[in-house]
Amino acid sequence: MRRVLVTRPEPGASETAGRLAEMGFEPLVLPLTETVPLHPAIHAEPVDVVAVTSPNAIRHAPQSVFDALKGKPVFAVGHRTGDAARAAGLNVVDDEAGDAERLAVRIDGAFAAPAHITVLCGRVRRHVLETGLRAAGHRPRLVEIYDTLPLDPSESAIRSVIGERPVDDVLLYSANGASQLVRLMERSVVGTNLAAATFYCLSERIAGVLGQDVAKTVRIADFPSEDRLLFLLKT
Incomplete structure (x- = not known):
């Protein structure tokens, strides 16, 4: 089962997690911003x-x-x-x-x-x-x-969500969330678990925040909606 990291703020993160579970994925909810x-x-x-x-x-x-x-x-x-x-x-x-x-x-x-x-x-x-x-x-x-506002989860909070196994896919909904993820990836636990992940972005602007190091593993929705993002995840 593919493990998908959800970074959007709540309550949207839990809503997305429910959709992912229905699609047969394993959602990992780690909001990186809050409203x-x-x-x-x-x-x-x-x-x-x-x-x-x-x-x-x-x-x-x-x-x-x-x-x-x-x-x-x-x-x-x-x-x-x-x-x-x-x-x-x-x-x-x-x-x-x-x-x-x-x-x-x-x-x-x-x-x-x-x-x-x-x-x-x-x-x-x-x-x-x-x-x-x-x-x-x-x-x-x-x-x-x-x-x-940005969220900066602790190492223990990150481990409790991600665990020790690699993450297969990451969903990114905003440039702010992408910026937070880049900072978290500098931590060994996050960077290691996301080393082979594919990053699914709602727009090119969001993808641009990730930088060239992960550009080869980025996919961008053809329209800025969650439906199109999840469709891309399935294909």
Whole structure:
């Protein structure tokens, strides 16, 4: 049975582990980042459309945010984000983008500039969405819902998850998680157990963080979604 290391934050890590177990893999859950709420206040301002960049922007949002945006058209970055937003009572009209670049394009195609766009996002981000929206003449208002913090598991915690046997595959969902993994691989226990692993990355940007030493063992999803990442793992 192939042993697959899951590095994404909880609760997504456990959700992924469940999917892996159903697929016949042995999941090893070792989150390398965590998300924490920022408790933002949302003020009464014009809103034409809402953009949501991650399920975490829904998971950590206070009810006051949902109340303020009730009935507004919502563009979610992907299906999982869209499902989370619908469950929170938001009016999701589009969740097909897949990434921030495409999300900006889809919103711009649906709304004439200048549209007032409330963006529910994390503090740690690439600023791609708001940059694209501003370049198209729109007026994004950023509401930072959560922060992403690095985790540095102890040697004993790592051993309790990985054990002494080699890891066959590693799933990487973010550049932050990849950066943490690179640091951990400098430790003998992690580097040794991952020496022959294949690294499955959600994007080329994430793969680039790993560096040239592991480039030959990297595979990149053809679309930035977990479904495509797990499909790649199976092939």
